Amino acid sequence: MKQIEFLFLSQKDTLSLGLGMTEVIDLVEQGLAEHGRGGVENPPKPGIHATPNSFIHAMPAYFKNLNIGGLKWVSGYPDNRELGLPQIIGTIILNDMKTGVPVCLMDGTWITAVRTAAVSAVTAKYCARKDARVLGVIGAGVQGRQNLIALKIVFPSLTKVKVFDINREAANRYRNELSPQIGAEITVCNDVESVAKGSDIIVTATQRLSKPLIRNEWFEPGCLGMGLEASRAWYGEAILKADKFITDDWEQTKHFKAQGAFPDGLPKLYAELGMVVCGEKSGRETDKERILAINIGLALEDIIVAHHIYEMVKVRKEDFKKLTLMEIGS
Template identity: 45%
Template structure:
Protein backbone atom coordinates (compact mmCIF):
# COMPACT_ATOMS: atom_id res chain seq x y z
CA UNK A 1 0.00 0.00 0.00
CA UNK A 2 1.52 3.35 -1.07
CA UNK A 3 1.77 6.07 1.53
CA UNK A 4 1.74 9.82 1.10
CA UNK A 5 2.36 12.82 3.31
CA UNK A 6 1.15 16.39 3.20
CA UNK A 7 3.81 19.06 2.72
CA UNK A 8 2.87 22.46 4.11
CA UNK A 9 5.00 25.49 3.28
CA UNK A 10 5.13 28.51 5.58
CA UNK A 11 2.43 30.20 3.51
CA UNK A 12 0.33 27.03 3.65
CA UNK A 13 0.62 26.91 7.45
CA UNK A 14 -0.42 30.55 7.72
CA UNK A 15 -3.27 30.16 5.25
CA UNK A 16 -4.89 27.43 7.36
CA UNK A 17 -6.15 30.37 9.41
CA UNK A 18 -5.63 29.08 12.95
CA UNK A 19 -6.21 31.96 15.37
CA UNK A 20 -4.06 32.97 18.31
CA UNK A 21 -7.00 32.28 20.64
CA UNK A 22 -7.18 28.70 19.32
CA UNK A 23 -3.44 28.28 19.74
CA UNK A 24 -3.54 29.58 23.32
CA UNK A 25 -6.36 27.15 24.12
CA UNK A 26 -4.47 24.18 22.62
CA UNK A 27 -1.25 25.18 24.38
CA UNK A 28 -2.97 25.41 27.76
CA UNK A 29 -4.56 21.98 27.21
CA UNK A 30 -1.09 20.63 26.50
CA UNK A 31 0.22 22.09 29.74
CA UNK A 32 -2.66 20.49 31.64
CA UNK A 33 -1.58 17.13 30.22
CA UNK A 34 2.04 17.88 31.08
CA UNK A 35 1.12 18.98 34.60
CA UNK A 36 -0.67 15.68 35.09
CA UNK A 37 2.33 13.67 33.85
CA UNK A 38 0.71 12.58 30.60
CA UNK A 39 3.26 13.87 28.07
CA UNK A 40 6.36 12.06 26.83
CA UNK A 41 8.98 14.69 26.04
CA UNK A 42 12.73 14.25 26.54
CA UNK A 43 14.88 17.36 26.98
CA UNK A 44 15.77 18.56 23.49
CA UNK A 45 19.22 17.60 22.19
CA UNK A 46 21.01 20.17 20.11
CA UNK A 47 24.08 21.12 18.15
CA UNK A 48 25.72 24.55 18.01
CA UNK A 49 27.48 25.20 14.69
CA UNK A 50 29.67 28.26 14.21
CA UNK A 51 31.56 30.41 16.66
CA UNK A 52 30.39 32.10 19.85
CA UNK A 53 27.94 29.43 21.01
CA UNK A 54 24.71 31.36 20.37
CA UNK A 55 23.70 29.43 17.21
CA UNK A 56 21.60 26.33 17.79
CA UNK A 57 19.82 23.55 15.92
CA UNK A 58 17.54 21.47 18.15
CA UNK A 59 15.61 18.25 17.77
CA UNK A 60 12.33 18.46 19.68
CA UNK A 61 10.20 15.28 19.96
CA UNK A 62 6.97 14.92 21.95
CA UNK A 63 3.98 12.63 22.34
CA UNK A 64 0.65 13.81 23.81
CA UNK A 65 -1.72 10.80 24.05
CA UNK A 66 -4.80 12.85 24.93
CA UNK A 67 -4.31 15.03 21.85
CA UNK A 68 -3.45 12.08 19.59
CA UNK A 69 -0.25 13.83 18.61
CA UNK A 70 3.33 12.68 18.10
CA UNK A 71 6.20 14.12 16.14
CA UNK A 72 9.42 16.07 16.10
CA UNK A 73 10.56 19.58 15.25
CA UNK A 74 14.02 20.30 13.80
CA UNK A 75 14.54 24.00 14.42
CA UNK A 76 17.45 26.41 14.18
CA UNK A 77 18.13 29.79 15.74
CA UNK A 78 20.95 31.94 14.34
CA UNK A 79 21.17 35.50 15.79
CA UNK A 80 23.40 36.61 12.91
CA UNK A 81 20.76 35.77 10.32
CA UNK A 82 19.07 39.12 10.78
CA UNK A 83 22.09 40.87 9.25
CA UNK A 84 21.85 38.50 6.27
CA UNK A 85 18.18 39.17 5.66
CA UNK A 86 17.21 35.74 6.99
CA UNK A 87 14.84 34.82 9.84
CA UNK A 88 16.35 34.12 13.26
CA UNK A 89 14.22 30.96 13.62
CA UNK A 90 13.74 28.38 10.83
CA UNK A 91 12.96 24.68 10.62
CA UNK A 92 10.60 21.85 9.84
CA UNK A 93 8.10 19.79 11.81
CA UNK A 94 7.17 16.16 11.16
CA UNK A 95 3.79 14.95 12.43
CA UNK A 96 3.35 11.18 12.78
CA UNK A 97 0.33 8.91 13.01
CA UNK A 98 0.24 7.74 16.64
CA UNK A 99 -1.18 4.30 15.71
CA UNK A 100 1.30 3.36 12.99
CA UNK A 101 4.16 5.84 13.20
CA UNK A 102 3.62 6.75 9.55
CA UNK A 103 4.61 10.38 8.82
CA UNK A 104 1.44 12.32 8.06
CA UNK A 105 2.89 15.72 7.30
CA UNK A 106 6.05 17.75 6.98
CA UNK A 107 5.42 21.43 7.62
CA UNK A 108 7.37 24.63 8.03
CA UNK A 109 7.72 25.38 11.73
CA UNK A 110 8.63 29.08 11.73
CA UNK A 111 5.05 30.36 12.03
CA UNK A 112 4.09 27.64 14.52
CA UNK A 113 7.14 28.42 16.67
CA UNK A 114 6.36 32.13 16.68
CA UNK A 115 2.73 31.61 17.63
CA UNK A 116 3.02 28.82 20.20
CA UNK A 117 5.91 30.56 21.98
CA UNK A 118 3.73 33.62 22.43
CA UNK A 119 0.80 31.43 23.46
CA UNK A 120 2.91 29.91 26.25
CA UNK A 121 3.79 33.44 27.44
CA UNK A 122 0.09 34.25 27.53
CA UNK A 123 -0.76 31.07 29.45
CA UNK A 124 1.92 31.97 32.02
CA UNK A 125 0.50 35.48 32.23
CA UNK A 126 -3.00 34.11 32.78
CA UNK A 127 -1.82 32.65 36.08
CA UNK A 128 0.91 35.12 37.06
CA UNK A 129 -0.17 38.59 35.85
CA UNK A 130 -2.84 40.88 37.26
CA UNK A 131 -6.09 40.32 35.37
CA UNK A 132 -6.61 44.04 34.79
CA UNK A 133 -3.16 44.50 33.18
CA UNK A 134 -3.47 47.17 30.50
CA UNK A 135 0.03 48.50 29.75
CA UNK A 136 2.63 46.29 28.11
CA UNK A 137 6.31 46.90 27.39
CA UNK A 138 7.90 45.10 24.45
CA UNK A 139 11.69 45.05 24.41
CA UNK A 140 12.84 43.77 21.00
CA UNK A 141 10.11 44.30 18.44
CA UNK A 142 10.77 41.48 15.97
CA UNK A 143 8.67 38.36 15.35
CA UNK A 144 8.27 37.45 19.02
CA UNK A 145 7.50 41.04 19.94
CA UNK A 146 4.58 40.94 17.49
CA UNK A 147 3.22 37.52 18.46
CA UNK A 148 3.58 38.08 22.22
CA UNK A 149 1.69 41.34 21.88
CA UNK A 150 -1.01 39.56 19.88
CA UNK A 151 -1.27 36.77 22.46
CA UNK A 152 -1.40 39.09 25.49
CA UNK A 153 -4.07 41.15 23.75
CA UNK A 154 -6.27 38.02 23.53
CA UNK A 155 -6.28 37.52 27.31
CA UNK A 156 -5.85 41.01 28.79
CA UNK A 157 -7.59 44.40 28.38
CA UNK A 158 -4.51 46.03 26.85
CA UNK A 159 -4.66 49.73 26.09
CA UNK A 160 -1.07 50.94 25.73
CA UNK A 161 2.19 49.55 24.31
CA UNK A 162 5.67 50.82 25.11
CA UNK A 163 7.97 49.69 22.28
CA UNK A 164 11.76 49.54 22.55
CA UNK A 165 14.18 48.18 19.95
CA UNK A 166 17.61 49.38 18.77
CA UNK A 167 16.27 48.98 15.23
CA UNK A 168 14.11 51.91 14.13
CA UNK A 169 12.47 49.73 11.48
CA UNK A 170 11.53 47.04 14.00
CA UNK A 171 9.96 49.41 16.52
CA UNK A 172 8.06 51.33 13.85
CA UNK A 173 6.75 48.10 12.33
CA UNK A 174 5.53 46.92 15.74
CA UNK A 175 3.96 50.32 16.42
CA UNK A 176 2.08 50.20 13.11
CA UNK A 177 0.84 46.68 13.91
CA UNK A 178 -0.21 47.58 17.47
CA UNK A 179 -2.13 50.67 16.45
CA UNK A 180 -3.42 49.55 13.04
CA UNK A 181 -4.29 45.91 13.71
CA UNK A 182 -4.96 45.88 17.45
CA UNK A 183 -6.19 49.44 18.01
CA UNK A 184 -3.77 50.11 20.86
CA UNK A 185 -2.05 53.32 21.88
CA UNK A 186 1.69 53.08 21.21
CA UNK A 187 4.71 54.95 22.49
CA UNK A 188 8.07 54.28 20.82
CA UNK A 189 10.77 54.81 23.44
CA UNK A 190 14.52 55.34 23.14
CA UNK A 191 15.26 54.41 26.76
CA UNK A 192 14.63 50.72 27.58
CA UNK A 193 13.64 51.67 31.14
CA UNK A 194 10.51 53.32 29.72
CA UNK A 195 9.39 49.94 28.35
CA UNK A 196 9.74 48.35 31.80
CA UNK A 197 8.88 50.81 34.58
CA UNK A 198 5.18 51.63 34.62
CA UNK A 199 4.21 48.51 32.67
CA UNK A 200 1.88 45.79 33.96
CA UNK A 201 3.34 43.22 31.56
CA UNK A 202 6.90 43.23 30.19
CA UNK A 203 8.10 41.00 27.35
CA UNK A 204 11.78 40.67 26.44
CA UNK A 205 11.99 39.00 23.04
CA UNK A 206 15.48 39.45 21.64
CA UNK A 207 17.94 36.75 20.57
CA UNK A 208 18.88 34.13 23.17
CA UNK A 209 22.43 34.84 24.29
CA UNK A 210 24.68 32.75 26.50
CA UNK A 211 26.20 35.95 27.91
CA UNK A 212 23.33 38.25 29.00
CA UNK A 213 23.65 41.90 28.00
CA UNK A 214 21.91 42.84 31.28
CA UNK A 215 20.16 45.95 29.96
CA UNK A 216 17.36 45.86 32.56
CA UNK A 217 18.53 46.92 36.00
CA UNK A 218 17.25 46.33 39.54
CA UNK A 219 14.31 48.52 40.46
CA UNK A 220 13.00 48.92 36.91
CA UNK A 221 10.29 46.23 37.17
CA UNK A 222 7.36 47.58 39.19
CA UNK A 223 5.79 45.72 42.05
CA UNK A 224 2.80 43.81 40.68
CA UNK A 225 4.25 43.41 37.19
CA UNK A 226 4.56 40.21 35.17
CA UNK A 227 7.59 39.57 32.95
CA UNK A 228 7.89 37.02 30.15
CA UNK A 229 11.56 36.35 29.41
CA UNK A 230 11.17 34.94 25.89
CA UNK A 231 14.93 35.36 25.38
CA UNK A 232 15.75 33.47 28.60
CA UNK A 233 17.75 35.71 30.96
CA UNK A 234 19.46 37.71 28.19
CA UNK A 235 17.95 41.14 28.95
CA UNK A 236 18.30 41.22 32.74
CA UNK A 237 20.99 42.02 35.27
CA UNK A 238 21.25 39.42 38.00
CA UNK A 239 20.15 41.95 40.63
CA UNK A 240 16.99 42.65 38.62
CA UNK A 241 16.14 38.97 38.20
CA UNK A 242 16.62 38.29 41.87
CA UNK A 243 13.83 40.76 42.67
CA UNK A 244 11.39 38.17 41.30
CA UNK A 245 8.85 36.91 43.82
CA UNK A 246 8.01 33.93 41.61
CA UNK A 247 10.49 32.70 38.98
CA UNK A 248 8.81 30.04 36.81
CA UNK A 249 9.58 27.97 33.75
CA UNK A 250 7.72 25.61 31.45
CA UNK A 251 9.80 22.48 32.14
CA UNK A 252 12.21 21.97 35.01
CA UNK A 253 14.31 19.09 33.54
CA UNK A 254 14.91 21.14 30.40
CA UNK A 255 15.68 24.23 32.48
CA UNK A 256 18.28 22.29 34.46
CA UNK A 257 19.75 21.00 31.19
CA UNK A 258 20.16 24.58 29.95
CA UNK A 259 21.55 25.77 33.27
CA UNK A 260 23.88 22.93 34.24
CA UNK A 261 24.81 21.59 30.83
CA UNK A 262 24.87 24.71 28.66
CA UNK A 263 25.61 27.62 30.97
CA UNK A 264 22.38 29.64 30.71
CA UNK A 265 20.44 30.98 33.72
CA UNK A 266 23.48 31.49 35.92
CA UNK A 267 22.80 33.16 39.29
CA UNK A 268 19.06 33.23 38.62
CA UNK A 269 16.39 32.71 41.30
CA UNK A 270 15.30 29.20 42.25
CA UNK A 271 12.42 27.93 40.12
CA UNK A 272 9.13 28.27 42.00
CA UNK A 273 6.95 26.23 39.65
CA UNK A 274 6.58 24.70 36.22
CA UNK A 275 3.77 26.06 34.06
CA UNK A 276 2.04 22.67 34.16
CA UNK A 277 1.87 22.96 37.95
CA UNK A 278 0.25 26.38 37.67
CA UNK A 279 -2.44 25.38 35.16
CA UNK A 280 -3.37 22.25 37.14
CA UNK A 281 -3.49 24.14 40.46
CA UNK A 282 -0.68 22.14 42.02
CA UNK A 283 1.15 25.40 42.70
CA UNK A 284 -0.46 28.78 43.33
CA UNK A 285 -0.13 31.48 40.69
CA UNK A 286 -0.34 35.16 41.59
CA UNK A 287 -1.32 35.50 45.25
CA UNK A 288 -1.34 39.29 45.65
CA UNK A 289 -1.14 42.48 43.63
CA UNK A 290 2.41 43.28 44.73
CA UNK A 291 4.24 40.22 43.42
CA UNK A 292 6.81 40.60 40.66
CA UNK A 293 6.30 37.36 38.74
CA UNK A 294 8.51 36.06 35.96
CA UNK A 295 8.17 33.31 33.35
CA UNK A 296 11.35 32.03 31.73
CA UNK A 297 9.76 29.61 29.29
CA UNK A 298 12.13 27.62 27.11
CA UNK A 299 9.89 26.56 24.25
CA UNK A 300 8.71 22.96 24.37
CA UNK A 301 8.09 20.28 21.78
CA UNK A 302 4.79 19.66 23.55
CA UNK A 303 3.59 23.09 22.43
CA UNK A 304 4.40 22.32 18.80
CA UNK A 305 2.64 18.98 18.99
CA UNK A 306 -0.41 20.58 20.60
CA UNK A 307 -0.74 22.88 17.58
CA UNK A 308 0.45 20.72 14.65
CA UNK A 309 -2.58 18.35 14.55
CA UNK A 310 -4.91 21.37 14.31
CA UNK A 311 -2.89 22.70 11.37
CA UNK A 312 -2.88 19.30 9.65
CA UNK A 313 -6.59 18.64 10.15
CA UNK A 314 -7.67 22.02 8.82
CA UNK A 315 -5.21 21.86 5.92
CA UNK A 316 -6.71 18.54 4.81
CA UNK A 317 -10.25 19.88 5.16
CA UNK A 318 -9.42 23.08 3.24
CA UNK A 319 -7.31 21.25 0.62
CA UNK A 320 -4.20 23.29 1.45
CA UNK A 321 -0.70 21.95 0.79
CA UNK A 322 0.97 19.45 -1.52
CA UNK A 323 0.63 15.68 -1.25
CA UNK A 324 3.96 13.86 -1.75
CA UNK A 325 4.70 10.13 -2.08
CA UNK A 326 6.40 8.70 0.98
Protein backbone atom coordinates (compact mmCIF):
# COMPACT_ATOMS: atom_id res chain seq x y z
CA MET A 1 0.00 0.00 0.00
CA LYS A 2 1.37 3.38 -1.00
CA GLN A 3 1.38 6.20 1.49
CA ILE A 4 1.49 9.94 0.96
CA GLU A 5 3.62 11.33 3.75
CA PHE A 6 4.73 14.82 4.57
CA LEU A 7 7.33 16.27 6.90
CA PHE A 8 6.09 18.14 9.97
CA LEU A 9 8.34 20.87 11.39
CA SER A 10 7.42 22.64 14.61
CA GLN A 11 8.83 26.05 15.47
CA LYS A 12 11.30 24.27 17.75
CA ASP A 13 12.44 22.12 14.83
CA THR A 14 12.88 25.16 12.62
CA LEU A 15 14.87 27.08 15.21
CA SER A 16 17.11 24.07 15.84
CA LEU A 17 18.50 24.42 12.32
CA GLY A 18 20.19 27.71 13.19
CA LEU A 19 19.13 29.72 10.15
CA GLY A 20 20.35 33.28 10.73
CA MET A 21 19.01 36.66 9.72
CA THR A 22 21.85 37.23 7.24
CA GLU A 23 20.83 34.10 5.33
CA VAL A 24 17.16 35.09 5.47
CA ILE A 25 17.99 38.50 4.00
CA ASP A 26 19.91 36.84 1.16
CA LEU A 27 17.02 34.46 0.44
CA VAL A 28 14.44 37.25 0.46
CA GLU A 29 16.61 39.36 -1.83
CA GLN A 30 16.85 36.44 -4.24
CA GLY A 31 13.09 35.95 -4.14
CA LEU A 32 12.35 39.62 -4.74
CA ALA A 33 14.75 39.69 -7.70
CA GLU A 34 12.86 36.75 -9.22
CA HIS A 35 9.63 38.68 -8.70
CA GLY A 36 11.12 41.71 -10.42
CA ARG A 37 12.05 39.57 -13.43
CA GLY A 38 8.52 38.21 -13.64
CA GLY A 39 9.49 34.75 -12.46
CA VAL A 40 7.00 34.38 -9.60
CA GLU A 41 3.29 33.66 -9.54
CA ASN A 42 2.11 35.50 -6.44
CA PRO A 43 -1.56 36.58 -6.51
CA PRO A 44 -2.96 39.16 -4.07
CA LYS A 45 -3.78 37.49 -0.78
CA PRO A 46 -7.47 36.91 -0.06
CA GLY A 47 -8.62 37.07 3.54
CA ILE A 48 -11.42 36.48 5.98
CA HIS A 49 -12.16 38.75 8.91
CA ALA A 50 -13.89 37.19 11.90
CA THR A 51 -13.59 40.34 14.02
CA PRO A 52 -13.14 44.00 13.01
CA ASN A 53 -9.41 44.06 13.81
CA SER A 54 -8.45 40.55 12.74
CA PHE A 55 -7.53 38.79 9.52
CA ILE A 56 -6.72 35.34 8.23
CA HIS A 57 -4.94 35.37 4.86
CA ALA A 58 -4.21 32.68 2.30
CA MET A 59 -0.87 33.39 0.63
CA PRO A 60 0.24 31.14 -2.26
CA ALA A 61 3.39 31.57 -4.36
CA TYR A 62 5.18 29.67 -7.12
CA PHE A 63 8.73 30.28 -8.37
CA LYS A 64 8.78 29.32 -12.04
CA ASN A 65 12.53 28.99 -12.50
CA LEU A 66 13.20 27.38 -9.11
CA ASN A 67 10.09 25.17 -9.44
CA ILE A 68 9.15 25.58 -5.79
CA GLY A 69 5.83 26.63 -4.34
CA GLY A 70 3.43 26.47 -1.47
CA LEU A 71 1.05 28.43 0.70
CA LYS A 72 1.09 30.31 3.98
CA TRP A 73 -2.11 30.42 6.05
CA VAL A 74 -1.59 33.26 8.50
CA SER A 75 -3.74 35.01 11.06
CA GLY A 76 -3.42 38.37 12.76
CA TYR A 77 -5.37 38.96 15.96
CA PRO A 78 -4.15 42.06 17.87
CA ASP A 79 -6.12 41.13 21.00
CA ASN A 80 -4.29 37.81 21.33
CA ARG A 81 -1.72 39.52 23.52
CA GLU A 82 -4.29 39.73 26.30
CA LEU A 83 -4.73 35.95 26.04
CA GLY A 84 -1.02 35.22 26.16
CA LEU A 85 -0.99 34.25 22.47
CA PRO A 86 1.05 35.60 19.55
CA GLN A 87 -0.64 38.30 17.51
CA ILE A 88 0.57 36.65 14.30
CA ILE A 89 0.32 32.87 13.86
CA GLY A 90 1.25 31.21 10.57
CA THR A 91 1.42 27.77 9.02
CA ILE A 92 3.21 26.97 5.76
CA ILE A 93 2.59 24.09 3.35
CA LEU A 94 5.14 23.23 0.66
CA ASN A 95 4.07 21.17 -2.34
CA ASP A 96 5.83 19.07 -4.94
CA MET A 97 5.33 21.20 -8.05
CA LYS A 98 5.30 18.14 -10.34
CA THR A 99 2.45 16.34 -8.57
CA GLY A 100 0.90 18.85 -6.16
CA VAL A 101 1.53 16.46 -3.28
CA PRO A 102 2.21 18.27 0.02
CA VAL A 103 5.75 17.54 1.18
CA CYS A 104 6.08 19.67 4.31
CA LEU A 105 3.91 21.38 6.91
CA MET A 106 5.83 23.81 9.08
CA ASP A 107 5.49 26.65 11.53
CA GLY A 108 5.21 29.96 9.72
CA THR A 109 5.16 32.32 12.68
CA TRP A 110 8.93 32.62 13.05
CA ILE A 111 9.41 32.75 9.29
CA THR A 112 6.88 35.59 9.06
CA ALA A 113 8.75 37.55 11.72
CA VAL A 114 12.19 37.27 10.15
CA ARG A 115 11.22 37.54 6.49
CA THR A 116 9.23 40.73 7.14
CA ALA A 117 12.29 42.31 8.71
CA ALA A 118 14.45 40.97 5.89
CA VAL A 119 12.25 42.78 3.35
CA SER A 120 12.92 46.02 5.24
CA ALA A 121 16.64 45.29 5.17
CA VAL A 122 16.60 44.66 1.42
CA THR A 123 14.57 47.83 0.88
CA ALA A 124 17.07 49.86 2.90
CA LYS A 125 20.02 48.33 1.06
CA TYR A 126 18.77 49.86 -2.18
CA CYS A 127 16.81 52.89 -0.98
CA ALA A 128 18.45 54.33 2.16
CA ARG A 129 21.35 56.74 2.10
CA LYS A 130 24.67 54.94 2.27
CA ASP A 131 25.70 57.06 5.26
CA ALA A 132 22.54 56.32 7.28
CA ARG A 133 23.33 56.41 10.99
CA VAL A 134 20.05 57.15 12.80
CA LEU A 135 17.13 54.73 12.83
CA GLY A 136 13.70 55.67 14.14
CA VAL A 137 11.38 52.85 15.20
CA ILE A 138 7.69 53.24 16.05
CA GLY A 139 6.55 50.12 17.86
CA ALA A 140 8.74 48.00 20.15
CA GLY A 141 7.09 44.66 19.41
CA VAL A 142 8.25 41.70 17.35
CA GLN A 143 8.71 43.67 14.13
CA GLY A 144 10.30 46.64 15.85
CA ARG A 145 12.88 44.24 17.23
CA GLN A 146 13.43 42.13 14.14
CA ASN A 147 13.70 45.17 11.89
CA LEU A 148 16.45 46.62 14.05
CA ILE A 149 18.38 43.35 13.95
CA ALA A 150 18.02 43.05 10.17
CA LEU A 151 18.78 46.69 9.41
CA LYS A 152 21.91 46.63 11.54
CA ILE A 153 23.21 43.78 9.37
CA VAL A 154 22.92 45.72 6.11
CA PHE A 155 23.77 49.05 7.76
CA PRO A 156 26.45 48.48 10.40
CA SER A 157 26.85 52.28 10.29
CA LEU A 158 23.65 52.63 12.34
CA THR A 159 24.90 53.93 15.68
CA LYS A 160 21.79 55.58 17.10
CA VAL A 161 18.28 54.20 17.43
CA LYS A 162 15.23 56.14 18.62
CA VAL A 163 12.17 54.17 19.67
CA PHE A 164 8.63 55.01 20.73
CA ASP A 165 5.90 52.69 21.92
CA ILE A 166 2.60 53.51 23.61
CA ASN A 167 3.71 50.98 26.22
CA ARG A 168 6.68 52.65 27.90
CA GLU A 169 7.76 49.43 29.58
CA ALA A 170 7.97 47.71 26.19
CA ALA A 171 10.16 50.52 24.88
CA ASN A 172 12.43 50.29 27.91
CA ARG A 173 12.79 46.52 27.45
CA TYR A 174 13.59 47.13 23.81
CA ARG A 175 16.41 49.48 24.78
CA ASN A 176 17.79 47.36 27.61
CA GLU A 177 17.78 44.09 25.68
CA LEU A 178 18.79 45.20 22.19
CA SER A 179 21.35 47.93 22.85
CA PRO A 180 24.06 45.53 24.06
CA GLN A 181 23.08 42.96 21.43
CA ILE A 182 23.49 45.22 18.40
CA GLY A 183 26.06 47.66 19.73
CA ALA A 184 24.11 50.88 19.21
CA GLU A 185 22.78 53.61 21.47
CA ILE A 186 19.01 53.28 21.89
CA THR A 187 16.98 56.22 23.16
CA VAL A 188 13.38 55.87 24.32
CA CYS A 189 11.40 58.87 23.07
CA ASN A 190 8.24 60.41 24.48
CA ASP A 191 6.43 60.86 21.17
CA VAL A 192 6.40 59.93 17.49
CA GLU A 193 7.64 63.33 16.34
CA SER A 194 10.87 62.97 18.34
CA VAL A 195 11.52 59.62 16.67
CA ALA A 196 10.78 60.75 13.13
CA LYS A 197 12.67 64.04 13.06
CA GLY A 198 16.36 63.59 12.41
CA SER A 199 16.09 59.91 11.46
CA ASP A 200 17.74 58.62 8.30
CA ILE A 201 15.45 55.59 8.27
CA ILE A 202 11.98 55.41 9.84
CA VAL A 203 10.20 52.11 10.45
CA THR A 204 6.60 52.06 11.63
CA ALA A 205 5.86 48.64 13.11
CA THR A 206 2.57 49.14 14.90
CA GLN A 207 -0.74 47.39 15.22
CA ARG A 208 -3.87 48.59 13.47
CA LEU A 209 -4.37 52.27 14.19
CA SER A 210 -7.34 54.58 14.63
CA LYS A 211 -5.40 57.42 12.99
CA PRO A 212 -2.01 57.92 11.28
CA LEU A 213 1.18 58.78 13.15
CA ILE A 214 3.80 60.20 10.74
CA ARG A 215 3.19 63.70 9.42
CA ASN A 216 4.67 64.96 6.18
CA GLU A 217 6.74 67.67 7.89
CA TRP A 218 8.47 65.06 10.05
CA PHE A 219 9.48 63.02 6.99
CA GLU A 220 12.70 64.86 6.23
CA PRO A 221 14.75 65.09 3.00
CA GLY A 222 17.03 62.11 2.49
CA CYS A 223 14.96 59.84 4.71
CA LEU A 224 13.72 56.35 3.86
CA GLY A 225 10.35 55.59 5.41
CA MET A 226 9.00 52.06 5.70
CA GLY A 227 5.48 51.30 6.87
CA LEU A 228 4.56 47.75 7.83
CA GLU A 229 0.84 48.46 8.33
CA ALA A 230 -0.35 48.94 4.73
CA SER A 231 -0.16 52.77 4.96
CA ARG A 232 -2.06 53.17 8.25
CA ALA A 233 0.78 54.83 10.18
CA TRP A 234 1.47 57.51 7.55
CA TYR A 235 -0.65 60.57 6.88
CA GLY A 236 -1.87 60.85 3.29
CA GLU A 237 0.18 63.97 2.65
CA ALA A 238 3.39 62.16 3.57
CA ILE A 239 2.50 59.27 1.29
CA LEU A 240 1.42 61.37 -1.68
CA LYS A 241 4.32 63.84 -1.49
CA ALA A 242 7.16 61.31 -1.21
CA ASP A 243 9.66 61.65 -4.06
CA LYS A 244 9.47 57.92 -4.72
CA PHE A 245 6.85 55.41 -3.66
CA ILE A 246 7.86 51.76 -3.66
CA THR A 247 5.84 48.67 -2.81
CA ASP A 248 6.51 44.96 -3.07
CA ASP A 249 3.59 44.28 -5.44
CA TRP A 250 1.43 46.91 -7.08
CA GLU A 251 -1.55 44.64 -7.76
CA GLN A 252 -1.65 43.61 -4.12
CA THR A 253 -1.31 47.22 -3.00
CA LYS A 254 -4.31 48.15 -5.16
CA HIS A 255 -6.16 45.17 -3.68
CA PHE A 256 -5.51 46.54 -0.18
CA LYS A 257 -6.61 50.00 -1.30
CA ALA A 258 -9.97 48.47 -2.23
CA GLN A 259 -10.16 47.09 1.31
CA GLY A 260 -9.64 50.48 2.94
CA ALA A 261 -5.90 51.18 2.93
CA PHE A 262 -4.61 54.47 1.49
CA PRO A 263 -7.80 56.41 2.34
CA ASP A 264 -6.40 59.59 0.75
CA GLY A 265 -5.64 57.81 -2.51
CA LEU A 266 -2.81 55.79 -3.95
CA PRO A 267 0.43 57.61 -4.74
CA LYS A 268 2.08 57.29 -8.12
CA LEU A 269 4.10 54.08 -8.21
CA TYR A 270 7.81 54.55 -8.84
CA ALA A 271 8.70 50.85 -8.82
CA GLU A 272 7.98 47.53 -7.27
CA LEU A 273 10.74 46.51 -4.89
CA GLY A 274 11.73 43.51 -6.99
CA MET A 275 12.30 45.76 -10.00
CA VAL A 276 14.81 47.74 -7.95
CA VAL A 277 16.51 44.61 -6.62
CA CYS A 278 16.92 43.04 -10.07
CA GLY A 279 18.30 46.29 -11.51
CA GLU A 280 15.41 47.22 -13.78
CA LYS A 281 14.87 50.44 -11.81
CA SER A 282 17.22 52.51 -9.67
CA GLY A 283 16.72 52.79 -5.94
CA ARG A 284 18.03 55.92 -4.28
CA GLU A 285 19.53 58.35 -6.77
CA THR A 286 20.15 61.43 -4.58
CA ASP A 287 20.82 62.11 -0.92
CA LYS A 288 17.79 64.42 -0.76
CA GLU A 289 15.10 62.05 -1.99
CA ARG A 290 12.32 61.11 0.39
CA ILE A 291 11.55 57.50 -0.42
CA LEU A 292 8.56 55.74 1.10
CA ALA A 293 8.21 51.96 0.92
CA ILE A 294 4.93 50.34 1.89
CA ASN A 295 5.58 46.62 1.52
CA ILE A 296 2.35 44.70 2.11
CA GLY A 297 4.07 41.33 2.42
CA LEU A 298 4.35 38.62 -0.23
CA ALA A 299 4.03 34.86 0.00
CA LEU A 300 7.16 34.48 -2.11
CA GLU A 301 9.20 35.74 0.84
CA ASP A 302 7.80 33.00 3.08
CA ILE A 303 8.02 30.22 0.51
CA ILE A 304 11.65 30.78 -0.48
CA VAL A 305 12.71 30.77 3.19
CA ALA A 306 10.51 27.78 4.02
CA HIS A 307 11.87 25.79 1.08
CA HIS A 308 15.43 26.52 2.19
CA ILE A 309 14.56 25.19 5.65
CA TYR A 310 13.03 22.10 4.04
CA GLU A 311 16.25 21.50 2.09
CA MET A 312 18.30 21.95 5.27
CA VAL A 313 16.23 19.25 6.97
CA LYS A 314 16.68 16.83 4.09
CA VAL A 315 20.46 16.81 4.51
CA ARG A 316 20.39 16.50 8.30
CA LYS A 317 20.66 13.10 9.96
CA GLU A 318 18.14 13.87 12.68
CA ASP A 319 14.75 12.21 12.46
CA PHE A 320 12.11 14.87 12.01
CA LYS A 321 8.48 13.87 12.31
CA LYS A 322 6.60 12.54 9.28
CA LEU A 323 2.82 12.28 9.09
CA THR A 324 0.71 10.15 6.79
CA LEU A 325 -1.88 12.09 4.82
CA MET A 326 -3.47 9.11 3.08
CA GLU A 327 -2.96 5.54 1.92
CA ILE A 328 -3.49 4.61 -1.71
CA GLY A 329 -4.34 1.22 -3.13
CA SER A 330 -3.89 -2.12 -1.48
